[in-house]
Amino acid sequence: MTAAVINGKQPAIEARNVTRILPETVPVTLVKDIDLAIFPGDFMAITGPSGSGKSSLLYLLGLLDLPTTGEVFINGRPTHDMDEAERAAVRLGTLGFVFQFHFLLEEFTLLGNTMVPMRQLGRFKGAAMRERAEYLLEALGLADHMHKRPDQLSGGQRQRVAVARALANDPPVLLADEPTGSLDSKSSEQVFQILSDIAGRDDRAVVAVTHDLDMAERMDRRVRLIDGRIVADTVQTDTMQAAEPA
Amino acid sequence: MTLLFDIAWTHIRGRLRQTIVSIIGVMLGVGFSIAMAGLMQGSQDDFVATLIDALPHVLITDEVRIPPRQPATRIYDAVAISGLQPRDDRRGILNPTAVTAGLRVWVPGTFSASLSGQGVIRYSGKEQGIALTGIDPKAELAVSSIEDDIRQGSFEALTATANGIVIGDTLADNLGAELGDTFSVTSASGVLKQFKIVGLFHTGISVSDNGVGFVNLKSAQILLERPNAINQIKVRLNDVNTADIVAARIEAETGYKSVAWEEANEGLLEAFKIRNTIMYTVVGAILLVAGFGIFNIVSTIVHEKARDIAILKSLGFRQHTVMQIFVLEGLSIGVLGSLAGSVLGYSLCWLLASIKFEIKGGPAEITHLPIAYEPVHYAIAIAFALASAGIAAFMPARAAARLNPVDIIRGAT
Numbered sequence A: 001m002t003a004a005v006i007n008g009k010q011p012a013i014e015a016r017n018v019t020r021i022l023p024e025t026v027p028v029t030l031v032k033d034i035d036l037a038i039f040p041g042d043f044m045a046i047t048g049p050s051g052s053g054k055s056s057l058l059y060l061l062g063l064l065d066l067p068t069t070g071e072v073f074i075n076g077r078p079t080h081d082m083d084e085a086e087r088a089a090v091r092l093g094t095l096g097f098v099f100q101f102h103f104l105l106e107e108f109t110l111l112g113n114t115m116v117p118m119r120q121l122g123r124f125k126g127a128a129m130r131e132r133a134e135y136l137l138e139a140l141g142l143a144d145h146m147h148k149r150p151d152q153l154s155g156g157q158r159q160r161v162a163v164a165r166a167l168a169n170d171p172p173v174l175l176a177d178e179p180t181g182s183l184d185s186k187s188s189e190q191v192f193q194i195l196s197d198i199a200g201r202d203d204r205a206v207v208a209v210t211h212d213l214d215m216a217e218r219m220d221r222r223v224r225l226i227d228g229r230i231v232a233d234t235v236q237t238d239t240m241q242a243a244e245p246a
Numbered sequence B: 001m002t003l004l005f006d007i008a009w010t011h012i013r014g015r016l017r018q019t020i021v022s023i024i025g026v027m028l029g030v031g032f033s034i035a036m037a038g039l040m041q042g043s044q045d046d047f048v049a050t051l052i053d054a055l056p057h058v059l060i061t062d063e064v065r066i067p068p069r070q071p072a073t074r075i076y077d078a079v080a081i082s083g084l085q086p087r088d089d090r091r092g093i094l095n096p097t098a099v100t101a102g103l104r105v106w107v108p109g110t111f112s113a114s115l116s117g118q119g120v121i122r123y124s125g126k127e128q129g130i131a132l133t134g135i136d137p138k139a140e141l142a143v144s145s146i147e148d149d150i151r152q153g154s155f156e157a158l159t160a161t162a163n164g165i166v167i168g169d170t171l172a173d174n175l176g177a178e179l180g181d182t183f184s185v186t187s188a189s190g191v192l193k194q195f196k197i198v199g200l201f202h203t204g205i206s207v208s209d210n211g212v213g214f215v216n217l218k219s220a221q222i223l224l225e226r227p228n229a230i231n232q233i234k235v236r237l238n239d240v241n242t243a244d245i246v247a248a249r250i251e252a253e254t255g256y257k258s259v260a261w262e263e264a265n266e267g268l269l270e271a272f273k274i275r276n277t278i279m280y281t282v283v284g285a286i287l288l289v290a291g292f293g294i295f296n297i298v299s300t301i302v303h304e305k306a307r308d309i310a311i312l313k314s315l316g317f318r319q320h321t322v323m324q325i326f327v328l329e330g331l332s333i334g335v336l337g338s339l340a341g342s343v344l345g346y347s348l349c350w351l352l353a354s355i356k357f358e359i360k361g362g363p364a365e366i367t368h369l370p371i372a373y374e375p376v377h378y379a380i381a382i383a384f385a386l387a388s389a390g391i392a393a394f395m396p397a398r399a400a401a402r403l404n405p406v407d408i409i410r411g412a413t
Helices: A054-061 A084-094 A110-121 A126-139 A155-167 A185-198 A213-217 B002-014 B016-054 B071-075 B096-106 B137-143 B169-175 B206-211 B217-223 B240-254 B266-304 B306-315 B319-354 B375-401 B405-412
Strands: A013-022 A028-038 A043-047 A069-074 A095-098 A173-177 A205-209 A221-226 A229-235 B058-061 B109-123 B126-135 B150-153 B164-168 B182-187 B192-201 B212-216 B232-237 B258-260 B356-359 B365-368
Touching: A013 A054, A028 A054, A028 A229, A043 A054, A043 A213, A054 A173, A054 A205, A054 B405, A084 A095, A084 A110, A084 B306, A084 B319, A095 A155, A095 B306, A110 A126, A110 A155, A110 B002, A110 B306, A126 A155, A155 A173, A155 A185, A173 A185, A185 A205, B002 B016, B002 B266, B002 B319, B016 B266, B016 B319, B016 B375, B058 B240, B096 B109, B096 B232, B096 B240, B109 B137, B109 B169, B109 B217, B126 B137, B126 B169, B126 B206, B126 B217, B137 B212, B137 B232, B164 B169, B164 B206, B169 B192, B169 B206, B192 B217, B206 B212, B212 B217, B232 B240, B240 B258, B266 B306, B266 B319, B266 B375, B306 B319, B306 B405, B319 B375
Parallel strands: A043 A205, A043 A221, A095 A173, A173 A205, B126 B212, B164 B192
Antiparallel strands: A013 A028, A013 A069, A221 A229, B058 B232, B058 B258, B109 B126, B109 B182, B109 B232, B150 B192, B164 B212, B182 B192, B356 B365
């Protein structure tokens, strides 16, 4: 099996025949036989009803969870034989996460929260690190709040900080799990616009799990899951069905 | 690493009250450990110093540890001798002048040859046993500190008074005798001799004060009917710590039993070891309880910060790194507690040392608790506290590191 290459681009993340089964008393299949390639610049929505395996697929693509069978490749590199430390290193340098809840460190300022991944990776250091954190927060409309703590902000503002933190190490892929799920409509729109702006810039891929079909409609590519299987993979421009369930 | 410190610090600062209680726990453990160790070591040092001062560092006697082999058994392997009766009377140390001269060549210290024996004092209708030691006063003063313990008269008066005797003040009180009084001493063989009290000493050791007397060597040899004999050589070394080695070599060279002060007081020194073991066990228990406090706070933080752990792991923090954060929290409490405990320990030592005690018994004197200020006590207490803190934090830290971020994120959403 070879990695799919489209328009000369290698997938940033590729799932090949991925199945995840929870080993409960009665085993629960979260996702089954998933073949999915996420390319640089993709602005992709993963949709589907509750319990269809959207978040589970995102966690598998983000190396937060391990497939029961199948393989996940990051930039063409297989991850199934990586140990915990190697997977953590890939997450730190290659992937950014935004969750439904912001999960900011309450004791740190916005600037501090944004710098956490950079301090851990060490790609940006000293003044350059601080400048980048300030730049990201300014770009996300938080210039006046940099030294505030998360509990001094609205939900939408906190989620924007989470986006800034996810972008801190300049990852080629941003994975978002219901990023607007806990926000009001105005904040949702702001966060969506930010994700939309990010996607495609410098070939960065943005993958967002969402219940919001209106939001999904406005994204370039939509993957729909039902009962853990991909039932549709459509691209906005030609509405082409690119993948069928197995 | 500074990021880990920052995160750890924010965690423990967020639980300030619990953190302070844990720090106090460690502080008390370390503080009392240091104070107890200082007090015990101080009293031990003081006791040993008194002991070393009062007793010879090495005592050579006319005994032998292993009876010499008979000539026949040395020559013929098949010979076995049984029922051999040892000679009843010990002959003393043969040719003591030569023995002492031989020792002077290589033993760094001073020597005093003496003859010891038992006698009975009779005075104003009372009888009391006494351990008599015949000595050369000048040589004796070179190996013992008896002169410092003289309360009346003088030790050197023995030189000028041929039938002089120096006894303990308690013995004199029991007899009702005073300085200048004369009493008779009868030896085991029935020889009677008159002695005049020329000095009274008080060592604080009741066995000595109530039953020991010093006379001139010649007088002792006459009383005990052992002319020109000596049965002991006392050695005072320049370096008391070499007593064991020197004693062993003396015994090897002369054949006479040589006992170092450590061997003579082996039981006592063993008792000190047992006492120290008990002390460190108690201190260990205190620090163990403090460790439970640390375990409790770190466990609570791990529980409270499960979301933070999940996000840190999703951001790319390794399990090992997450564990480091929580171990750092425990160690931070341990370090702060140890520092505060060191200050407390020093203060307690200072306080204990400043307490005055009036001791009555003989001349009234004021003394202080003997306290040792040893860096090793601080090092042991701090090492134990940090180990306790590290182990206590390690268990919840490991649990934190093993948390599955997906479980927490799913739970949160």
